């Protein structure tokens with residue numbers, strides 16, 4: 410019953426109009442506000458990209474300085490957050506903590522938030538971009554029993570985050586320049602990807618007029634799954650299972666065998682059927698990171714051998730299965746000593762820029778309606794209730 414179009418997974422339904430991100434999956438094109446990802450990766454910074462996504466144009470110097478200052482001004486967490494953090498088990502998954510902590514921001518900024526006021530909406534977006542890294546680093550430090558570190562607001566966005574993660578009071582943190590550079594690049598590449606599952610979730614929740622912090626918390630939850638942001642964690646788990654470069658060929662053979670149910674994690678993409686333009690960019694950086702840091706890690710060896718073996722294997726070549734962005738992002742995070750459980754959190758920090766841009770766009774969209782999909786009903790026809798003794 411019902412004359413609706415059946416489109417599971419919304420593969421053929423445009424749920425909104427958006428001027429933020431353009432993807433041409435067949436030709437490997439990704440544009441943010443019209444700018445090719447390759448140019449942004451080379452010339453821009455994550456914070457500038459966040460401004461671009463939110464505002465539609467690249468900032469001039471004065472606009473960027475103001476934005477940078479505003480973000481820095483909002484990096485602190487309310488002290489009460491620490492009580493909340495302390496309620497989690499020490500071994501809680503950091504994504505579970507992030508969902509809760511971001512959602513709890515609504516409790517700090519709800520009564521005073523007037524969603525009709527564009528300036529207040531903008532401020533909510535800035536608070537999210539500013540505070541998600543602080544929360545993320547706090548979750549990590551809590552998980553290893555370290556006290557939460559104040560954000561150092563004289564540092565740039567990515568540097569500030571790395572200091573909150575790893576700095577201890579008595580020792581200045583010596584960060585190789587490639588670390589911040591690689592992280593900034595990854596954040597740019599992950600900043601937005603049009604109507605993916607988590608962004609669509611933010612929009613669906615946003616369509617009800619819910620608090621923006623609650624909307625973004627819902628986005629974090631959607632990102633967590635291994636079919637979405639959790640893929641980078643799955644890549645590292647797979648590499649650990651393969652364990653040694655000598656097992657690579659048998660893993661590739663297993664992935665080709667449909668009976669095995671095993672796929673190479675980090676290979677293939679739903680939209681990009683030729684190549685993932687983000688992967689092309691990050692591949693180069695991966696080799697630079699490994700080289701500059703002189704990393705000697707057997708799992709990274711496995712990753713490189715796996716990439717080599719798959720790229721020259723007919724099965725993968727014919728099906729156009731290339732490594733996607735998450736194959737390399739996991740390797741870089743590992744080389745930067747970011748623990749595997751934090752990988753999806755890293756993705757969430759970057760994607761917050763896209764989520765808030767979409768939420769802002771939706772709030773201004775005159776066509777926006779409450780999201781309310783229909784269904785094809787497959788249950789019983791009408792029937793009568795029977796008393797419990799007669800069933």
Ligand code: CMC
Nearest residue numbers: 636637638640664672673674675676677678679728733735
């Ligand atoms: N390993 C082995 N075979 C594969 C793989 C893989 N990773 N991916 C696809 N195939 C095969 C698949 O078996 C099928 O073969 P055949 O034509 O003989 O039946 C063919 O390639 C086409 O695959 P598909 O399942 O129709 O492709 P899809 O568009 O439905 O799936 C995908 C895309 C990303 C879900 C899939 O490639 C996959 O499972 N990859 C591994 C998981 C992964 O890395 N996910 C991260 C995606 S990027 C992160 C993000 O954007 O959030």
